[in-house]
Amino acid sequence: MTLTQLEIFSLVAELQGFTSAAHRLGIGQSAVSHAIKALEQELGVELFRRQQSHVELSDIGAQLLLRARAMLGLANTLQQEAADARGMKRGTLRIGSFGPTASNRLLPSILERFREAYPGVVVHIDEGPDRQVIQWLDERRIDVGFVVLEQERFDTVALFEDQLVALLPTDHPLAARPTIRLKELCDDPFILTEAGSSELVTRLFHTARLTPNVRFRCSQLLSTLEAVSRGDGVSVVAQASLPQVSAPGYVQRPLAPAVARTIGLAVLDRRQASPATLAFIQMAQAMNPRS
Template identity: 75%
Template structure:
């Protein structure tokens, strides 16, 4: 069993295909098939169920995937520690990011400085909803991820704190109020953004014993903002996720009582994190220190 076989196994599982994995690795499909067949023969189990257009992990394959990713992560850490001894001239860093707060407000400045200080580190960024970033961390598909805090399952590092705000159409009757209660937002059609702080928003209403009239579920914040501008409904979002524009076309009001949100970085285990991961975390916390 080799690390190359485990890397190919992990990528085939992630992409659900031999051809896709071959393209990603820039090798032939026959090389991918040979690596998987050799690994299955050595282990004595079938790792995948083959279908016409895609492959799926078998039950034992699913169980072994977590172990394989753990071994690959530890191997990457060893390589990074060796690179660190040479001045961190080589290595890989896999980052998970969600929504405008992380991907637009935080990540670009951190990445710019990181690449200046560590030009030899190859950086990969995957974007998805915040709950998917958590899943990627648990599956060891990323080294570090931006998350909404608190998260007890991981080692975390706070970067920023902002507040949740209500967004209303410009001509809304509540527009004259300085702040808005959750109860008042239950009288209008509600627009829920599936990415970012959707789970936090849902927990707020549930905790208050309220049920908003959810008419729209938007996967992107921009779709939510457009719906509010059209007068289709109201919503609650994190202030830090809003674009910095003049005359945005909607009203922004603090909640009553105020609700804050913290965004930070998370790793599965700081003690097993690579030098590149720790350097990224240190740089991010320094750049966002208030």
């Protein structure tokens, strides 16, 4: 068993295809097939179920994938610790990000500074909803991820705090109010943004024993803003995720009582994190000191 075989196994599982993995790695499909076949023969199990258009992990394959990614992560840490002794001239950093707050407000400036300091470190960025970033951390597909805190099962550092706000059409009867109670948002059609802090918003209503009248589920914040502006409903979003200049079709109002949201970085285990991961976290903390 080699690290190359494990890397190919992990990539085939992620892309659900031998051809896609071969293209990503820049090698022939036969080489990918041979590596998987040799690994299956050595382990004595079938790692994938071959379908006509794609492959799927077998039950034991899914179980072993977590181990394989853990081994690849430790190997990457070993390589980066050696590179760190040479000034961190090489390495790989995989970052998970979600929503406008992390992807647009926090990440770009941190990434620019990081690349200036460590130009030899190759950075990969995956974007998805906040719950997907957590899944990627669990699956070891990323080294570090932006998350909504608290996340007790990870090692985390807080970077930024804002608050949840109500979004209302400009002509809504509540638009003239300085603050909005959560209960007052349950009478109108509700628009839930799946990206960003949807889990936090859902949990907020559940904790208050309230049930919003969810009529729309938007995958992007922009779609939510457009729907609210058309008068299709109301919503709750994070204030920092909104554009700096509000569009004329909607207004934002603080919730009463106020609901804070904290964004931070999370890793599975800081003790096993690579030097590049630790450097990124330290740089992010230095650039975003919390008052």
